[in-house]
Amino acid sequence: MSISRRARLIFLVILACASLFFTDLIDCSGQERISERTLTSQAELFHQFIRSRRSIRRFKQEHLPLEVIMKIVDDARFAPSAGNRQPWRFIVVHKQELVKEMNGVVMWLPGCGPAKGEEPTAFIVVLGEKVNCAFAVENLVLSAHAEGIGTCIVGSVDWSRVKKLLKIPEKEQPFVVVTLGYAMEAAVAEDAAEEIGLRVWKDGAGKVHVPKKRLREVMSVDGYAF
Amino acid sequence: MSISRRARLIFLVILACASLFFTDLIDCSGQERISERTLTSQAELFHQFIRSRRSIRRFKQEHLPLEVIMKIVDDARFAPSAGNRQPWRFIVVHKQELVKEMNGVVMWLPGCGPAKGEEPTAFIVVLGEKVNCAFAVENLVLSAHAEGIGTCIVGSVDWSRVKKLLKIPEKEQPFVVVTLGYAMEAAVAEDAAEEIGLRVWKDGAGKVHVPKKRLREVMSVDGYAF
Numbered sequence: 432m433s434i435s436r437r438a439r440l441i442f443l444v445i446l447a448c449a450s451l452f453f454t455d456l457i458d459c460s461g462q463e464r465i466s467e468r469t470l471t472s473q474a475e476l477f478h479q480f481i482r483s484r485r486s487i488r489r490f491k492q493e494h495l496p497l498e499v500i501m502k503i504v505d506d507a508r509f510a511p512s513a514g515n516r517q518p519w520r521f522i523v524v525h526k527q528e529l530v531k532e533m534n535g536v537v538m539w540l541p542g543c544g545p546a547k548g549e550e551p552t553a554f555i556v557v558l559g560e561k562v563n564c565a566f567a568v569e570n571l572v573l574s575a576h577a578e579g580i581g582t583c584i585v586g587s588v589d590w591s592r593v594k595k596l597l598k599i600p601e602k603e604q605p606f607v608v609v610t611l612g613y614a615m616e617a618a619v620a621e622d623a624a625e626e627i628g629l630r631v632w633k634d635g636a637g638k639v640h641v642p643k644k645r646l647r648e649v650m651s652v653d654g655y656a657f
Numbered sequence: 658m659s660i661s662r663r664a665r666l667i668f669l670v671i672l673a674c675a676s677l678f679f680t681d682l683i684d685c686s687g688q689e690r691i692s693e694r695t696l697t698s699q700a701e702l703f704h705q706f707i708r709s710r711r712s713i714r715r716f717k718q719e720h721l722p723l724e725v726i727m728k729i730v731d732d733a734r735f736a737p738s739a740g741n742r743q744p745w746r747f748i749v750v751h752k753q754e755l756v757k758e759m760n761g762v763v764m765w766l767p768g769c770g771p772a773k774g775e776e777p778t779a780f781i782v783v784l785g786e787k788v789n790c791a792f793a794v795e796n797l798v799l800s801a802h803a804e805g806i807g808t809c810i811v812g813s814v815d816w817s818r819v820k821k822l823l824k825i826p827e828k829e830q831p832f833v834v835v836t837l838g839y840a841m842e843a844a845v846a847e848d849a850a851e852e853i854g855l856r857v858w859k860d861g862a863g864k865v866h867v868p869k870k871r872l873r874e875v876m877s878v879d880g881y882a883f
Contacts, residue, residue: 477803478728480703481796482735497878502704504876508869509708509846510795511810514766515855517870526879540740565791566810569736570707573799577703584737584792599881620735629741643734644743650730652723653752655825 484573485620485641487581488539489549490612497525499578500553500611506574510567519559519567519606522597530554532596537608538587543631543639551583551610556593564606571609581614710799711846711867713807714765715775716838723751725804726779726837732800736793745785745793745832748823756780758822763834764813769857769865777809777836782819790832797835807840 504521512518524533534550545551555571557564572582590605599605616639623629623642632640651657730747738744750759760776771777781797783790798808816831825831842865849855849868858866877883 474728474803474805477706478732478800481732481800484735484737486737501872501876502700505872506704506707508872508875509710511710511712511798513812515857515867517855517875519875520883521876522881523876523878529879561788562791565788566795569792569795570799572737573796574704574707577700579700586739597880603881629743631741641741646727646731646734649734649743649745650727650747650749652749653755654823655748655829657746 480577481573482620484576485618485639486583487612487614487616487618488543488583488610488639489545489614489616490551490581490610491615492548492550492552493613495525495553495580495611495613497523499580500525500555503571503574503578503580504555507567507570510563510570512563512566516560516563519557519564520603521571522556522558522599524554524556524597529596533593533608536589536592536596537585537610538589539583539585540631543633549615550612552612554611555609556597556599557606557609558599558603559606560604561606568607568609575609575611579613580611583610584608585610706803707799708846710802711844711865712809713838713840713842713844714769714809714836714865715771715840715842716777716807716836717841718774718776718778719839721751721779721806721837721839723749725806726751726781729797729800729804729806730781733793733796736789736796738789738792742786742789745783745790746829747797748782748784748825750780750782750823755822759819759834762815762818762822763811763836764815765809765811766857769859775841776838778838780837781835782823782825783832783835784825784829785832786830787832794833794835801835801837805839806837809836810834811836 500523504523507519507521508517524530530551530553533554537554539545557568557571568584572584575582585608588605588608593599593605593608594601594603616637618639618641620641620643622645627642629642629644631642634640648657726749730749733745733747734743750756756777756779759780763780765771783794783797794810798810801808811834814831814834819825819831819834820827820829842863844865844867846867846869848871853868855868855870857868860866874883
């Protein structure tokens with residue numbers, strides 16, 4: 432076998448291997464590499480992605496690009512709404528002075544909030560009809576997850592201060608504040624065990640554990656069976 | 658060059674080409690093939706996916722596998738909820754006699770509902786606290802979209818008949834019914850033009866057009882500016 436033939440063979444082997452491994456770079460979650468070859472289909476990849484999103488409450492103090500936040504809000508715009516009314520408005524809070532002020536108005540799940548230096552680095556204030564806004568907000572948090580950005584939906588908010596800070600008129604109906612930033616904590620969902628219940632808890636290493644009701648507890652087929 | 662060497666070379670060429678083209682099979686939307694190489698990142702693929710979901714109201718009369726519907730409900734289970742309470746229940750309606758009955762209890766957007774022979778082929782009845790359920794329902798419809806299944810969230814429902822049909826106790830709070838099936842219509846989102854407003858409309862070919870408020874109408878940065 433001549434050197435050139437051997438070289439061609441080696442080149443092709445490398446190309447084939449590289450191409451096969453290329454699918455390993457696919458990473459919808461932005462947090463964890465998923466080997467595509469272990470999945471039976473692209474839908475499976477999506478199921479893994481959507482199940483891997485967790486609320487994040489401790490953030491790296493890194494700048495979030497405004498254009499990425501705008502893409503996330505753009506995805507929310509395509510959520511369904513009753514009668515296609517789209518009764519929502521989003522105020523992105525990105526300027527550092529305002530972000531600092533916003534950090535004083537959101538109230539966290541007890542024992543899970545950020546310490547000093549772990550606060551969200553941006554916010555999206557959501558105004559409008561609650562149920563329709565909720566569809567859009569779920570798009571927001573999934574879209575952020577796809578961008579590798581952690582979020583938490585916060586309903587306990589000092590709205591009078593937010594309205595003053597962002598000059599929101601009285602007529603607007605406040606819904607929630609979505610906090611954003613690159614995650615500085617890991618969080619996992621687990622089947623809820625009876626002795627723990629649904630309380631979110633942290634282990635010794637600071638990892639957040641989120642107990643989820645089992646499928647059989649929340650789903651029945653062809654009739655009510657709970 | 659011997660035949661076996663030539664065969665190995667040809668095999669490797671095919672393998673390399675097949676591997677390179679494999680990424681073309683990625684198809685989150687279940688409706689339209691997207692070439693991964695044309696996208697700058699996996700997040701872009703997600704943005705395309707989430708924006709391509711539309712409500713579907715006319716369905717092929719094809720059987721939906723129960724195990725796929727269960728996967729979709731499983732994704733809903735991982736949605737966020739206030740205090741991690743997960744105040745939701747999902748009743749899958751899959752048995753043909755029940756599906757037929759359910760088709761009599763949902764009320765459609767005027768002029769957009771299915772004709773005879775275009776009805777949904779399965780339903781998910783959602784019970785629980787409205788806002789938290791809405792987060793989960795958005796997961797449902799996106800997950801169905803990933804499986805190539807069309808959905809519509811219907812709030813106008815004859816709940817007394819549903820409760821009787823599925824033996825739902827009075828204490829349960831009804832939220833919405835999600836209709837499911839393989840799409841028999843195309844639907845696109847478009848920037849809303851002033852003369853059309855937000856009304857969903859159909860063109861001569863039966864394609865559904867969904868006007869969406871522009872980003873600048875629903876988003877402002879660092880303060881309320883609408």
